[in-house]
Structures are given as C-alpha cells and as structure tokens.
Amino acid sequence: TRPQLKDNTLIHDHAFIQNNWIETPTKFAVHNPATGALIAEVANLDISHAQDSIHAAQTALPAWSGLTGKERANILRKWFDLIVANADDLAAIMTAEQGKPLAEAKGEVLYGASFVEWFAEEAKRVSGDVLASTWADKRTMVLKQPIGVCAAITPWNFPLAMITRKVAPALAAGCTIVIKPAEQTPLCALALADLALRAGMPAGVLNVLTADAEQSIAIGRVLCGSSVVRHLSFTGSTPVGRILMQQCAPTLKKLALELGGHAPFIVFEDADVDAAVEGALQSKFRNAGQTCVCTNRFYVHESLYEEFLTKFALASKKVVVGDGTQIGVKQGPLIDQQALEKVQAHVADAVAQGARVLAGGKSHEKGGLFFEPTIIADVNHQMLVMREETFGPLAAVTRFSSEEEVIAAANDTDFGLAAYFYARDIGRVWRVAEKLEYGMVGVNTGLIANEVTPFGGVKQSGLGREGSKYGMDEYLEMKYVCLGGM
Numbered sequence: 001t002r003p004q005l006k007d008n009t010l011i012h013d014h015a016f017i018q019n020n021w022i023e024t025p026t027k028f029a030v031h032n033p034a035t036g037a038l039i040a041e042v043a044n045l046d047i048s049h050a051q052d053s054i055h056a057a058q059t060a061l062p063a064w065s066g067l068t069g070k071e072r073a074n075i076l077r078k079w080f081d082l083i084v085a086n087a088d089d090l091a092a093i094m095t096a097e098q099g100k101p102l103a104e105a106k107g108e109v110l111y112g113a114s115f116v117e118w119f120a121e122e123a124k125r126v127s128g129d130v131l132a133s134t135w136a137d138k139r140t141m142v143l144k145q146p147i148g149v150c151a152a153i154t155p156w157n158f159p160l161a162m163i164t165r166k167v168a169p170a171l172a173a174g175c176t177i178v179i180k181p182a183e184q185t186p187l188c189a190l191a192l193a194d195l196a197l198r199a200g201m202p203a204g205v206l207n208v209l210t211a212d213a214e215q216s217i218a219i220g221r222v223l224c225g226s227s228v229v230r231h232l233s234f235t236g237s238t239p240v241g242r243i244l245m246q247q248c249a250p251t252l253k254k255l256a257l258e259l260g261g262h263a264p265f266i267v268f269e270d271a272d273v274d275a276a277v278e279g280a281l282q283s284k285f286r287n288a289g290q291t292c293v294c295t296n297r298f299y300v301h302e303s304l305y306e307e308f309l310t311k312f313a314l315a316s317k318k319v320v321v322g323d324g325t326q327i328g329v330k331q332g333p334l335i336d337q338q339a340l341e342k343v344q345a346h347v348a349d350a351v352a353q354g355a356r357v358l359a360g361g362k363s364h365e366k367g368g369l370f371f372e373p374t375i376i377a378d379v380n381h382q383m384l385v386m387r388e389e390t391f392g393p394l395a396a397v398t399r400f401s402s403e404e405e406v407i408a409a410a411n412d413t414d415f416g417l418a419a420y421f422y423a424r425d426i427g428r429v430w431r432v433a434e435k436l437e438y439g440m441v442g443v444n445t446g447l448i449a450n451e452v453t454p455f456g457g458v459k460q461s462g463l464g465r466e467g468s469k470y471g472m473d474e475y476l477e478m479k480y481v482c483l484g485g486m
C-alpha cells in the first residue's frame with residue numbers, strides 16, 4: 001500500500017547511480033511502521049554497485065568542480081524549488097515509511113529544503129585569501145577547493161533532512177557524492193534523487209545506494225575503504241560511528257560524525273514554568289522522541305518540581321497518538337519493535353529502582369509500535385534512562401537544589417550534543433550556557449535547529465558541524481600557494 005501522491009512517479013524502487021535507475025534481482029521490503037503494511041520492495045545493492053557509484057562520482061568530479069559556484073548554485077536552487085513544490089508528496093512518502101505525523105513530515109521537508117537553498121547561496125561565496133607576506137619578493141595565498149568524492153550514510157529518523165544537510169554543502173562546494181540512506185527509509189532518498197535529476201543535476205554528481213541492513217554494512221566497508229572517497233559524513237548511533245571511524249583510518253578520510261545524544265533539560269527556580277512545559281513537550285515528544293537532540297533527562301529545581309510535573313503530565317496526556325496520516329495526531333509509532341522494547345526496558349528499569357510513573361508507561365492501546373507519551377519522576381543516575389539514549393517518548397524527571405550540582409549532573413555523560421535550560425537571570429543564563437559541555441544549547445526554547453546555525457556535538461556525540469556558514473568548510477580543502485620570483 002503506497003501513499004497516494006499528486007505525482008506518483010516520485011516513488012521509486014530502483015537505486016540511482018550515474019542518473020540511471022538501477023534494478024537488482026533481490027529486493028528488500030520497506031514497511032509502514034504505523035500499519036505494518038508493505039510499501040515497496042526496493043533494489044538491494046551490493047559492493048559492486050558501491051564501486052560503480054564511486055567510479056561514477058569520480059568521473060563526474062572534474063566537470064562538476066569545474067563549474068563556477070554560481071552555475072552549481074543555479075542547479076541547487078532548481079532542486080530546492082522542486083523539493084518545495086513537491087513538499088506534500090515528499091511528506092506523504094515520509095509519513096508512510098517513517099511514521100512521523102504529516103504536519104511534522106512537511107516541516108522536515110521544508111527544513112531539509114532550507115539547506116539546499118542556503119548552500120546554493122553559499123556556493124557563490126567560497127573565497128580564498130591573500131595573506132600579508134613576510135617576503136618582499138613573494139606573495140602568499142590560500143585557495144579553497146572541493147575535497148573530492150564524498151560519501152554520506154544517513155539514518156531513518158530524518159529521512160530527508162539528514163541527506164540534504166550533507167549533500168547540499170558537498171555539491172555546493174564542488175564535490176560529488178554517494179549516499180547510502182537508512183534501510184527503513186530509502187523512498188525519501190530516491191524521491192530526492194528524482195527531483196535532482198529533474199533539476200538538471202549532471203550524471204554521477206549525486207548517487208543513491210539502497211540496501212538492506214546486511215548489505216549496508218558491506219557497502220559501508222567499501223565506501224570507508226576507498227581511497228577515492230575523501231570524506232565520509234555519517235549521522236547515526238555512536239557505536240556505528242566508532243566502527244566507521246576505524247574503517248576510515250587506513251585511508252585517513254576526513255570525517256563528519258553526528259552521533260547520539262543524551263540531552264539534559266534544566267528548569268531553574270527563576271524559570272517561566274509554563275514556557276518550560278511547552279519547551280519540554282517540543283523537545284521530548286517530537287518524532288516520538290526519536291531525534292538525537294531530544295531531551296532524555298529533565299532536572300527541575302526543587303521549588304518548582306511538583307508544579308512542573310503536574311503541568312507536564314497533564315499536557316503529555318493530551319498528545320494524540322496514532323497513524324501520522326490522521327488529522328490531529330501529534331505522535332506517530334516508533335520505528336520498529338527493537339525501538340519499542342528499548343523504551344519498555346528503560347521504564348521497567350526505572351520503576352524497579354523506585355521511579356514514579358505520572359503519565360503513560362506502557363504500549364499504547366492502539367497496539368503495534370505505538371507507545372504512550374510517558375513521564376516518570378524521581379529518577380536517579382543509576383537508572384538506564386539517565387545513562388543511555390532512550391530514543392522514544394519517555395521523559396525522566398528528577399529534582400535538584402543548586403546550580404553547581406545540576407551542571408555537574410548535566411555534564412556527567414560521554415555525550416555532548418544538545419542541552420536545554422530555562423532561566424531568566426541573565427548572569428545565570430551566561431554562566432550555565434558557558435559551563436554546559438554540549439555543542440548546542442537552547443535557552444528558554446526546546447527547538448534550536450535551522451540551516452543558519454551550526455549543528456553538531458562534542459565528546460562522543462561526534463565531529464564537525466553541519467549547516468551554517470561553517471558547514472561548507474567541511475567539504476573544502478585549503479591550499480596554500482606561495483608565489484615567488486616576482
């Protein structure tokens with residue numbers, strides 16, 4: 001059962017190499033997590049296809065990098081326009097294969113498109129530098145050049161935006177790219193490839209390798225092991241990030257890794273509690289808690305603790321759970337059974353150690369992969385939920401009494417992606433923002449990401465930043481030229 005689109009030709013079950021649609025004798029199934037229904041059977045590529053796509057990207061590189069930034073910008077801009085024009089269809093594909101509610105899916109399409117727009121603009125602004133020379137008879141300068149063939153391995157939780165956030169800066173910089181989307185959500189990637197083709201993307205510049213979990217591992221090895229591929233950008237779990245980093249060591253590839261998080265959310269005694277509850281809902285239940293910047297741990301000052309809990313529990317009970325195609329639904333299913341079991345395990349472990357369940361706590365009565373928006377209180381750092389990324393709709397809340405204590409608790413993790421806090425005192429706002437060991441800090445807001453700002457983590461949450469005026473540097477090399485004999 002495929003989603004009904006305005007343009008049904010956007011659904012593809014073949015992979016995309018060198019602007020050709022590639023069929024294979026074996027396929028893998030893509031299911032709708034809300035209904036369990038089969039959506040499509042997609043080409044299951046192998047390592048020979050990975051080699052073909054690297055070759056295609058390598059062949060396309062001289063002409064693509066030889067275009068002016070403005071010429072590349074024109075094609076990217078057309079791609080952006082087509083993504084926006086087809087936003088409803090892309091959202092329908094996304095809800096079908098990933099489960100997030102339609103409105104949220106459309107939000108992701110526009111968010112994803114914004115990177116294409118932004119980097120199309122930035123493509124025109126890649127400039128070198130002339131440095132003051134210490135030699136009277138020499139001139140010294142810096143050129144910025146595309147790094148070369150790139151690879152991107154992307155996750156299922158943002159099936160579209162995690163692709164554009166990597167592909168747009170790479171292509172803008174003059175690189176070519178091979179994309180290996182998540183096996184759960186290949187259809188968004190293929191629809192994006194179709195729109196790139198319609199935008200006039202030359203053959204080999206953008207390639208999409210679809211594969212099941214097993215072949216993804218084999219293809220990953222080829223991409224990491226290739227000396228032609230000069231850059232790997234990965235978004236996914238920290239354990240897989242470590243594997244890929246090791247596999248890239250022999251060829252000393254440049255790496256961008258956006259890995260797991262374990263975001264703390266702190267509500268200080270001078271916070272606006274209602275605003276904090278609203279931010280908590282956004283940061284926790286978006287995408288059913290399946291984002292790397294979702295809050296995992298809530299720390300609430302003891303003076304507001306019960307008030308915050310009461311309001312948060314009340315609000316969470318109003319979150320409508322169901323099939324994302326239905327109007328009013330705010331939380332879709334989890335991606336698969338394993339994801340559901342992880343949330344159940346975190347709840348059970350916390351309850352066994354004395355946590356109080358204030359809302360939800362179990363599978364939703366709709367069954368399948370639906371889980372109730374859940375709030376548990378009185379948690380501590382011995383519990384799994386306070387140490388491991390839950391990636392589900394479970395909010396774990398504890399109390400604190402001093403600023404010093406809560407900063408130490410918030411930083412007591414190997415992760416360092418996003419952190420949030422609510423406070424009004426300006427001195428505290430600066431102090432806490434500076435002391436949190438995270439790549440991104442939201443102050444009095446639970447939503448922080450856009451194309452203009454640098455997204456990324458510290459510690460074991462990864463390497464590099466995506467988006468923003470800094471995001472293009474990832475895909476550029478600096479070349480120092482010394483001109484003598486003047």
Ligand code: ADP
Pocket residue numbers: 153154155156180181182183213216217218219220221235236237238240241243
């Ligand atoms: P998640 O836990 O969110 O599914 P993963 O890190 O397992 O995240 O997967 C993210 C992406 O990495 C997917 O595209 C998946 O196919 C790919 N992947 C998973 N394991 C490997 C591996 N060993 N080598 C290469 N790619 C992998």
